[in-house]
Every structure is written in structure tokens, then in C-alpha cells.
Amino acid sequence: GKEVVMLSLRLSGCVWSMLTVTLHQTFAATDAPPTAAPQTTAPPPAPPARPERGNYTVTNGNGTACLMARMGLQLNVSFSSASLNKTVLEVVNLQPNLTKSSGSCDLDSATLLLKADERATSLTLVFSLNATSSKYHLSGVTLLAAWPDMHAGNRSLDYLRGTLGRSYMCREEQTLAVTVNFSLNTFQLQVQPFGLKGDQFGAAEECQLDEDDMLIPIIVGAALAGLVLVVLVAYLIGRKRSHAGYQTI
Template identity: 65%
Template sequence: MARWHALVALVAWFAVLQGFTQAVTLEVREGNATCIKAELSASFSITYDTSNGTSTAQVSLPNSTTVDTSSSSCGSDGSSPWLVAVFGAGHALGLGFSTNGSLYSVANLTLQYNLSDPSVFPQANSSDVVTVVSTSVGIWARVNTTYRCQSPASFGVGGATVTFSDMKMEAYMPGDDLSPTESVCVADQVSTTAPPAPASTTAAPTPVPTPPGTPERGTYSVTNGNGTVCLLAQMGLQLNVSHFSVSQNKTVQDIVNLTPNLTTISGSCEASSATLVLMQERTTTLNFTFTLNSTTNKYHLSSVSLLASWPDMAAPFSASNSSLDYLRSTLGRSYMCNAEQTLVVVPAFSLNTFRLQVQPFGVTTNQFATAEECQMDQDQMLIPIIVGAALAGLVLIVLIAYLIGRKRSHAGYQTI
């Protein structure tokens, strides 16, 4: 009997992994109108505890997946639009959307999984229903366009990883079907080979972009519900973005400075996380998330995401990384680095910081606490100390040599 149960579980397991890998179509409707539509494939890698340690479940979104109409919404009455898909024995995938009027994005990615499902989580120690959420999702598109990404894209959500592929999706839809105009993800832009340009006897010189210079230092702050400042930051920011240029018909690298007086500030503060969002003229949105470890009382920059919609781009650029470990400091202190730093987010996007000081937790009296300096600043301070010590040592050696030489010259004379 035990072998029979094991065989049934094994068959169900292979059905989940192998039998349901094709794309599913999901729609959220309000009356006779469709407001969210998604055609996608998704797989999940979930680590869970067993009696023998830990195990990892690999699950695909089955084609039997349906939309939970009670949890999904078009976002009426000021609420955010939600697409919630349910599958299997108590599992669910949720996508929450937001918009700034010209762009829309996935603001929340939620995964719910039921550990009491033995076909997916054999020998699990718990029978809990676990819900994990990520607010750093690099899925963005222009309003009234379809977000398209055929390339696999993975997102960390708690102890799980969600991977989308063959994805077409649109929120805030004006019609009942996906828009024919598409916003293509960066991965698809890089993998697509542009057609060769027609031969020309005289090649026009490629214009060399002028470096923007050192960015202006901005002062940014986030307040909590009672109006108290909970996050402080001062820094110059420079964006390094690789994207496909329409005018040059190839991938180029743009270096763009963030201008403080053209930037709007928003964000939020929680007990163990703090977010700073900077938006420049509705064309650039930069999101920082800091995480606090309550056990060690250390915090760090854990996530950065960027949405850029610049004139020469073939499609909006989006990039996100929620597994970073930058700007590490101690609770009750600020982090400072006057030297230029380069924070690599993804291969196509890095961030240069200048004269940076930030404190996302434990802000009092609206001022920075004592700073912990970065290693580069410490090294720059150490160099003049070493040079000064070396010069002082050289002067001392010369002085000693002079005194010894003078003493020997006096010893050479005899008294008559």
C-alpha cells in the first residue's frame, strides 16, 4: 500500500512538472469589459523543510489554472487592479498593478503555496499555507501597449523563485484584447538581431555622446504616516543603461544624470524595510529598497529597479535585482561614501553614486546619525597619512645622517 501511495504521488508530481508547460490565458473582467489579460507560462522553485532537512519543489503553472474572481479586480473605487490565478490544491499566483498615467507596472508579485499538498511537497514538515510577496518586479510597459517578454525572467519571492516566459500581458486595457502595439522587455531586445543596414559607399560618422559630467547632489527624504522623517539620503546619481537605439539601429550605452530639481520623491518605511522612489519627468523611475536584519542590527541596499522611457529607445527599459548587498551599515548609523561608487544591478544597468550619505532606519531629529564610511573613503584618507609618515621618516633619516656626519667631522681635529 505504501508503494502504491508513493507511485500515485510520483505520477502526480510528473504531471505537474511535465504535463502542463504550455502558456495559459487569464482575464480579469468587469461587466462585459476586460481590464487585465495575460498569456504566459510560469514555473516555481520553492524550498521547504522536510524531516530529512530541506527540499526544493519545481512546479509549473498548469493549463487548468483559473482566475479567482473574488480576489481579482479591475481596480475600481481607488483600489489597485489585481489578477489572482489559482491552481492545484490551494496554490495561487497574484499580480498587482499600478500606473503613473503614462506607464503601468507589476507593483506586487504574490505566491501562495499549500505545504499540505503531498503531490508537490512530499514529506513536508508543515501543512501551512505560505504567502510570499515581492514589491521589486521589473515588469513595466507604456499604457495602451502590451508587455511582451518571450525570454525567461526570474524573480525572487521570499524563499521561492518565480520564472515567467512566453509572456504577453496588458493592464488598464482600453479594449477587450491585447494591444497590437508592444513594449518589449530588454532581454528580447538584446536577443533580437537587427537586420543589416543597406550598403553605402560613404558611411556617416557615428556621433559620440558627450559625457554628462558629475551629477548634482540631491537631498531626498521619506516620511511615515505621522509626518516624521524615516529615511534620509543625499547623493549624486548617474545611470548607465544599455539599450537598443532606434536612430543608430544597434545597442548603445547611455549615461544619464538624475537632476534633483526635476525629480519627485516618494517611498515608505516599515519595521524591516524602507523604500525610496525617485521619478524624473515621468520618463525615469528609480526604486531603492533597504532591508534591516533585526538579529544583527545591520541594514543594506537589497533591491534596485529602474524604468526608463527615453526618446531614442525602441521600448521602455526595465531592470530589477532584489538580491543585492550594497551600502551596508549598522542600525542607528548612516552610511557615507564620498568617493564614486558603481553599483551593478544587472549587466545592462549599473548605477554610479557620488558624495553619498544615506540612513534608511533609526532617523532622529531629521538628521543623519554618525556615519560609517565606505572602504574607498578610508583608503583615500590612509594614502596621505602614509605619504606624510614616509616624508617624516625621510626627514628624520636625513637629520640623523647629518648629525652623525657632523660629529665625525669634529672628531677629526686635534687640540694643540
């Protein structure tokens, strides 16, 4: 009888141990936090390359050029997307081969109208001339395009200031803020809206960005020249002192 009891106790202990291990594994599996699926975020679209430079000319009634512009243009437009439920920023290059230019010229104003197939874009640039000071500037920009509710314009701008009979040039990229939702980037710009003689630009007046860009190598060159001069002077002084230390026998 004693062996049977002990065997029963051992079997009961083994069953209890197996049951304990099984319950522990079950609870451990139940308590383990669920593994989150890896989330992949689509990278933002790469900005377009620098726009191609286009040649745009406006002629008066007798066919003579009264406004000339060479430039690459890039549109920065932001709008609210109902499907995405957020504000979307789009950057679009104006392609010269798909853009038609027209316009008009008056004594104190000149207009360049650019129409592109991309989103049925219509871009108007208005230049104004102050006859008293013989200075002109870009005074207005208007954009009509097939973005949602896109009609942006500003008639009180003051960009691209130049002198009558001369062209305005800026090789560096410029950002012209027009409205909260629209800005215009220009690249390798040269424009002359007044005082053209034939089909050639007048003498160029360069923008501040170009002048600053040219100033940097001048400063670096002057600093290097100064450093070379200091080293040369120090060398000559050291050589003179070494000769003064010798005595004639």
C-alpha cells in the same frame, strides 16, 4: 624623291611618338587607383558632468522622517537600437529639481521611490534591516523608464552596508551594478534608512573608497617624515665624526 621619303619618315615618326605619349597617358590615367573620399567619424558624445546632489526624505504616518538620503545619481543604461543596428549606452543624470521622492518605512525594510521627468524615469531603492545583527544594506533596485523595453531590477543586492542608528557615507563615486543592462552611479552619498532621530543623520560610517582616499596622503606624509629623519640622522653622524677628527694642542 629621297628628301620626300625622309620627310615622310620623320612625319610618321613624330605622329607615332605623339600617339605613344597619348596612349601612355591614357593608360596611366586608367590604371590609377580611384581616390577615396575622406571619411569623417563623429566623435562619441561627451559624458555628462557630475550630477547635482539631491536631498530626499521619506516620512512615516505621523510626518516623522524615517529615511533620509543626500546623493547625486547617474543612470547607465544599455539597449539595442533597431535603427542604428547596435547596442547603445546612455548615461543620464537624475536632476533633483525635476525629481519627486516618496516611499515607505517598515520595521525591517525601507523604500525610496524617485520619479523624474527625464524619460519618465521611476527608480526604486529598497533597504533591508537584519534585526539580529543591527545591520542594514541596499537589497533591491528597480528602474522603469521610456528606453526601449527598459524594465531592470534586482532584489538580491548587497550594497551600502551600515549599522542601525548610523548613516552610510561615501564621498567618492561608486558604481552599483544592478543588471547586465543597467548600473547606478552614486556621488557624495549619505543615506540612513533606519534609526533616524529627528531630521539629522546619525554618526557616519565611511565607505572603503573614502578610507583608501584618506590613507594615501597619510602614507605619503609618513614616507616624507621618514626621509627627513634619515637625512637628519645622517647629518648628525657626519658632524660628530668631523669633530672627532680634531686634536687639542
